[in-house]
Amino acid sequence: MEYIRVSSIEDPNFAAMHQLMSSIFPAEEVLEFGLWKEPIEDPDIHVYVALHNGNVVGATEYRYYPDMRVAMTDFTIIGTMGLGIGRFLYVQRAKDLQRLQRESGTESIGMFAEIYRPHAVTSFKFGNVLPMHPAVRREVLSHLGYQKLDFPYVHPSWDHEGKAVTELDLGFFPADESLRQLPSSLVVKFLKQYYSALPNKPKEWVDMVGELGERDEVALLPL
Template sequence: MEYHRITNIEDPYFKQMHQLMQQVFPPEEVLEFNFWKEPLEDTGIRVFVAVKNSKVVGATEYRYYEDFNVAMTDFTIIGKDGLGVGTFLAQKRLADLNTLAFANGKRLHGIFAEIYDPYKVEQYEFGGIKSMNPYVRREVLSHLGYKRLDFPYVHPSWRNDGEAVSGLDLCFLLIDQREEKLNSNLIIQFLKRYYSVLSNKPKHWKEMIKNLEKEKSIALLPI
């Protein structure tokens, strides 16, 4: 299996990846095809696909923030069960992030990730791929060491229509597992930076940020 980075919308593997995204994610979670041009050319956004026999069988997008020394996994897609795609992507991604942190003179602090709450989004089929089922994905994240940040989470729709997307938890993988809380200011600054590309922030998202500003830290709980 090949770990191939996509940096151009003309990359032949990008069309396959985008089709895969449309199969497994709800519409409000998928950026339109042409809107990917700038993100793919952004050196800070790392989009990789798992390629087997010239076919995209998985994909992941993530980014590393040097000033925060944290990463964000935007998404992970397993396009076919039984190939070990999830393990392959997780290992390659972590190795890449550790390299980026080392080049920044630091040891990676941790990785953010959003995960659906299966009790709220059971209606999503996720392309019929069992590995993408929210119950399975939460258990996988738990095994990897991710924990749920203890606050009601919403995020702005990627359609930039001012709607709030709910039914998810914001999670964090601490490289140092001894900590049980995360500084709320780190969460706030990260979320503001991450969603700065969306100009139309929903009311519920703004209220969530205000509530976080009242807290010094947020507990990390089991998923």
């Protein structure tokens, strides 16, 4: 299996990845094809596909913020079972994140991820790929060490319609297992930076960020 970076919407691997993504995730979670042009060319946004026998069978997107010393996993896609795609993407991503830390002279304190709450998800299809089922994904992330931040989470929809998406928790994978909370200021800074690309923010998101700004810390809880 090959780990191949995609940095242009003209790359055939991007078209295959976008089709796979659209077949798995709800529409509000998928950025329209043409709107990927600028983000995917950003050197700080890392999009990789897992290529097996010339076919895109999985993908992951992530980024690292040296100033905050945190990473973010935007998505992980497993297109089929029985190939070890999830483990392959996890190991390759971890190696690349270690490289980014070395190059920036920083040491990460952990990685954010948005994690579906299975009982809140209205559709359990998720492309009929069992590893992508919200309950399976949540348990795998918990097993790896992810926890959830203790506040009701919403995020702006990626379809640019400004809807509030409420079916997820904001998770965090601490590099130090003994970490029990994060500074609220860090969470606010991260969310503002991460969603700066979306001009339409729902009132629920604005209110959430405002309430976080009034707190000192946010507890990390089990998934």
